[in-house]
Amino acid sequence: MSNSADSSLPQALAKIVRRFEQISDPKRRYEYLLWFAKRLPPFPEADKQPCNKVVGCVSQVYITATLIDGLVHFQGDSDAQITKGLVGLLIEGLSGLSPERIVQLSPAFIEQTGLNVSLTPSRSNGFYNIFTTLQHLALQLMPIEQNP
Numbered sequence: 001m002s003n004s005a006d007s008s009l010p011q012a013l014a015k016i017v018r019r020f021e022q023i024s025d026p027k028r029r030y031e032y033l034l035w036f037a038k039r040l041p042p043f044p045e046a047d048k049q050p051c052n053k054v055v056g057c058v059s060q061v062y063i064t065a066t067l068i069d070g071l072v073h074f075q076g077d078s079d080a081q082i083t084k085g086l087v088g089l090l091i092e093g094l095s096g097l098s099p100e101r102i103v104q105l106s107p108a109f110i111e112q113t114g115l116n117v118s119l120t121p122s123r124s125n126g127f128y129n130i131f132t133t134l135q136h137l138a139l140q141l142m143p144i145e146q147n148p
Contacts, residue, residue: 009109010101013093020113029118034081036088043077056129058122059083063130065137071096072138076130082119086127089113094134102138107131 009017023029047064054061059080066073074091078084094102107128110116116124 009105010093010097012096013105013109016089016093017109017112020115023114026118029114030082033085033089033115035085036092037078037081037084038088040076040084040088040091043075047075048077054126054130054133057083057126059126061087061126061130063087063133063137065134065141067099067141070098072099072102072141074134074137082123083126083130086115086123086130090130090134094138097138099138099142103135103142105135 019032020029023032043062048060048062052062052064054063057078059078061076061078061083063074063076065075072095074095076087076091078087094105110124110127110131115127119127
């Protein structure tokens with residue numbers, strides 16, 4: 001079965017993109033996005049530091065990343081539910097991957113979700129900023145000896 005979810009996407013992210021592609025009603029799309037917000041585990045208050053803040057978001061967005069057994073695990077939070085849903089979507093789609101895999105991803109999947117059309121321009125821009133922040137955090141977790 002071939003659909004437009006890019007085959008180069010990690011499995012979890014491809015599944016999320018496919019689900020968004022199947023939802024044509026903007027209201028249902030938002031409901032699905034808010035479902036990701038509800039699934040985010042509580043974010044430690046102590047981690048709500050300027051160094052963990054996503055730059056370029058109108059909402060307050062915090063992300064942390066840890067490397068466990070060579071795989072990146074993200075945590076995140078936002079004070080706005082829709083933005084928190086974007087954080088949750090990205091964390092669910094990217095956690096558990098190697099730093100290299102995350103760094104190599106193209107942000108093209110954002111358009112495949114169709115959310116860039118439903119979201120306000122500032123939220124759409126925020127979605128991209130959250131994604132690039134996750135990539136930057138993954139890059140920082142990459143072992144130095146992997147740079148030839």
